[in-house]
Amino acid sequence: MLRIYPALIIESLLSAFILDPLVTRQPLLAYFTAPEFFRYMLNILGDVHFSLPGVFVHNPLPDVVNFQLFTIPFEFL
Structure with missing residues (x-):
């Protein structure tokens, strides 16, 4: 827990x-008030969510940010 949680x-x-507001296609007010933004903050608790509003919309997995976080629940176990 001490190894994973701070990072x-x-x-x-x-x-x-910092990073995703620079590349989002939405206005910053819409970005910071979107439900996806608040759900993404649950990553801190280990409840992993991959999407942020308006980020990477043209990728093969649209709106997916930090897909490597899928391992976090397994690492906490």
Whole structure:
């Protein structure tokens, strides 16, 4: 827990508040008030969500951010 949790917090906050606002296709007000944004914050608790609003909309997996987080529930177990 001490190995995973600090990095998970930093990664989630950096993605949601710094990196992804730079590449979102939505206005910043819409980005920060979208339900997907708030659900993404649950990553900090280990409840993994992959999407942020308006980010990577043209990728093969649209709106997916940090897919490698799928391992977090298994690592917590």
